[in-house]
Amino acid sequence: MYKGRSLCQKKNAAERTREPAHLQVENEMTEPVNVLIVGAGAIGGLYGAILKRAGARVGLVVRSEYDVIKSDGVKITSPLGDLSYQPDGVYRSAEEVDAAPDYLVVTLKVVDGIDRVAAIKPAVGPNTTIVLIENGIDIEPEIAEAFPDNRLISALAFVAVSRVGPGSIDHKAYGQLTIGNFPSGAGPEVHHFAELLEQGGVPGVVSDRVVTERWRKAVWNAPFNPVSVLAGGADTRTMLQTPGGEYAIRAMMEEVCAAAKAAGHPLPDDIIEMNIASTHKMPPYYNSMALDYLNKRPMEVEAILGNLVRAAERSGVEVPRLKTAYALIKMLQANLAKQQ
């Protein structure tokens, strides 16, 4: 695991020349790092606490939980201890934020009906690094295109955390973020952000091929998430123990690997075995899309499956099972919408 070095440390001239001008200015700041988290929820609330522990000033843009967080802060139980905190600013929208943050962390769900660009634009300054802690494949281009002059960090969370009530979060286990620049590389801001995470108590793993990491995670996510929903909101054990279930999941994982390879992200040969074996070892588990479905919340269908199917088609790779699952889940969404 790479341990980032704080950018607040003195640097030699050679290192400086590799950094953009605005980052050099930032390096010389003595004030705390300013972080704004847009789309709090369980993930945003938790990483706000982590960054606060690292000494950052942390503001939250929250909508439905504004009142409770404004008055009582964020309550978090965690294996790391009591992570509850009062944010340094609580806002109903990014328009209320007066100073552009150093890091703008996006934890919005990637679903139809949420305009991520519009949600963050008022708070993005010229020196703001945008950090996407979001699920899926190809979720970065929309942001990269809207903010071509900003540094962009793509982050994958490996964490068990859930919202247990208004402003109240239960961090159950893990917490690692794997981070890198989009589409590749790992600039100083990536290492700096990783150091903040480490200081805050969770692993910050730097990868200069974060898109490959997204494909690696998709091997599990792209089959299990939609399949759980199509099976009526099934847990992992139900899916794997049904006759034909494990075979179907494996066959879909093979399609993900073929699509990943064609997109320039070859994955290890044993990745399917590893995923299946570890899932067998887990207690029965409801994934994020299953929980969204069972709780009648919007599902991240495009981020988790649709973008992947389209990437495969651009590469000329056949993914008949994933494409079928995608069509089925789109029909399910259409049917659910009709019933409302």
Next chain:
Amino acid sequence: MYKGRSLCQKKNAAERTREPAHLQVENEMTEPVNVLIVGAGAIGGLYGAILKRAGARVGLVVRSEYDVIKSDGVKITSPLGDLSYQPDGVYRSAEEVDAAPDYLVVTLKVVDGIDRVAAIKPAVGPNTTIVLIENGIDIEPEIAEAFPDNRLISALAFVAVSRVGPGSIDHKAYGQLTIGNFPSGAGPEVHHFAELLEQGGVPGVVSDRVVTERWRKAVWNAPFNPVSVLAGGADTRTMLQTPGGEYAIRAMMEEVCAAAKAAGHPLPDDIIEMNIASTHKMPPYYNSMALDYLNKRPMEVEAILGNLVRAAERSGVEVPRLKTAYALIKMLQANLAKQQ
């Protein structure tokens, strides 16, 4: 359409020599044909009425609706007029039947938990012709193996009929049965049964390749039925109008055609176009499996999809989309069973 000739007519010696001995005896009967329908419901109740109109004696084996049918008979509204009738016998099980029928018509659902062989065995005599009016592929072998010495008619219903209350049936449209011997051919009993249907007011279409007819029907049924369920109980319009939906259905239909061909039942080249076009023309329609799912009744998953997938595998034909849909629907069933 072939119009069967009644077996009650005098036959010449040449014809007689091609018929089994017990059929010759039957030919000389002057008494009405005896029909027993096992598993009444909408289909059984309706064809009981049709056969009664043709002059047959019709007994029904019914379970949940025994009392109401015993006292009030079967009520049927139909474009053919009022088809309501009092059966010549109403039984709780085949064990109560005293004389083996000429035709034992099976309209039981083909689902786990219904033992069709046990349900009919007590009423099957040496001269009984068994008629299966049931959905699906490969639903005959179990019966053929259990009753190797009985003639077996396989029948496909093209009918819009539904149960509207205890002992009460609404026949909306159509009514044709396509019938033939299993696995192929069309003996005199097939023609005789077709004639009874015609006399009763519905088309009786004789086919000497009824298994091919089953594959033909599967082109629609095997995709649309499970897809409707996986989409949460969707109607045909929702399925076809969802982006990617028609494509997925067509791709699954292609797999059915490939499996049919490999099983020795090549289908016309334009069959997919015809099915898609006619479905677009229908009003939004909930198919039988969708209705079973929405009403929490057992679904004919094996008859409609599982047997087809297994037939494809026996032939070495890849049906990735159908196999995925089959695994998904088995997981859904497992998940539903878990919730009970």
